[in-house]
């Protein structure tokens with residue numbers, strides 16, 4: 001009984017002490033908060049009373065930079081560009097401007113205006129010194145895939161064997177190394193857990209002086225592997241949305257019997273076994289299903305220095321609809337046909353994964369997180385055999401890394 005009382009007494013004292021110190025903490029917190037509020041108010045007033053001043057420019061610039069850093073951290077594209085082979089295109093970007101819009105109109109006369117009325121408009125005067133007509137002009141291309149034609153399409157691959165899953169890999173024509181690494185690793189087996197899996201590569205047209213030579217190499221490579229799909233659009237970074245939509249067109253017209261498909265980048269590690277297990281789980285939808293690394297409330301980048309700059313003309317909302325990160329997203333194969341159809345009424349912009357999100361939104365279908373969201377990983381910091389045996393995706397640094405990790409994962413012995 002005594003014991004109990006002492007305890008209560010002690011507890012009371014303790015509580016009081018806690019109460020008092022928490023009250024102290026609260027009041028000092030309140031003081032801090034007031035100070036912070038005042039500071040913010042001051043900064044706000046400063047920015048808005050001195051428009052165009054050095055301060056406001058600096059503040060907005062650093063805000064933008066901060067924003068972009070956060071975005072790129074999520075998007076994993078800056079610290080680890082997966083499209084290294086497009087670097088040339090980036091450096092010459094400043095020169096593309098004048099010629100491109102005219103060229104686009106020439107190659108697809110009339111079509112642009114018909115299918116996407118109102119896109120070709122004069123853009124409002126830019127507030128920066130950057131060549132905007134150019135930047136916005138570049139993106140006035142058409143994402144409707146039927147404006148392009150397959151010049152290599154391996155139509156027979158889905159007729160001879162009905163695949164359960166088709167892995168579609170967009171890759172630059174000259175990136176043979178990436179294709180070879182994939183053929184040796186996650187693209188190597190056409191039968192996984194008793195189901196047919198196909199791996200195909202999607203290419204656009206090579207650019208550069210050695211066009212003929214590159215085309216000949218591509219042709220020979222296809223003769224050997226029968227796994228290249230090529231369409232007649234220019235294979236550039238800003239045309240990635242076209243590439244994705246051409247993938248959708250191929251799936252819809254050449255492979256409608258497949259159950260699922262995945263768009264997966266060429267610099268990815270894919271644990272195909274785990275993906276197959278996931279797709280065969282009870283409760284996984286057979287239609288209207290899109291899953292992967294889900295991106296919510298991602299702000300559109302309006303900074304023209306950015307690789308992912310999208311103008312307000314092309315995409316007016318400040319945020320993208322929910323979408324799945326472009327590194328690798330999985331979908332039921334009823335969707336490609338619907339994406340192709342709905343794309344005629346969605347203004348194309350160069351962020352292919354967000355564009356697919358836009359298609360889903362327009363179709364009124366939800367983007368679904370995977371059963372275990374932790375299986376879709378982005379940036380790989382260090383290889384770990386046990387971890388790689390549990391995940392589905394990881395972004396890698398090189399084709400050599402892919403072969404090395406794959407070989408290690410497949411060696412005998414328990415991974416964990």
Ligand SMILES: *[C@@H]1O[C@H](CO)[C@@H](O)[C@H](O)[C@H]1NC(C)=O
Nearest residue numbers: 104138232233234236238239
């Ligand atoms: C995209 O592809 C079209 C069709 O080949 C081409 O006219 C256009 O210049 C390309 N755009 C860019 C930015 O490369």
Ligand SMILES: *[C@@H]1O[C@H](CO)[C@@H](O)[C@H](O)[C@H]1NC(C)=O
Nearest residue numbers: 076077240325326327351352
């Ligand atoms: C980087 O961005 C491009 C185009 O916006 C996209 O296709 C690609 O999948 C992105 N990379 C990753 C890792 O998501």
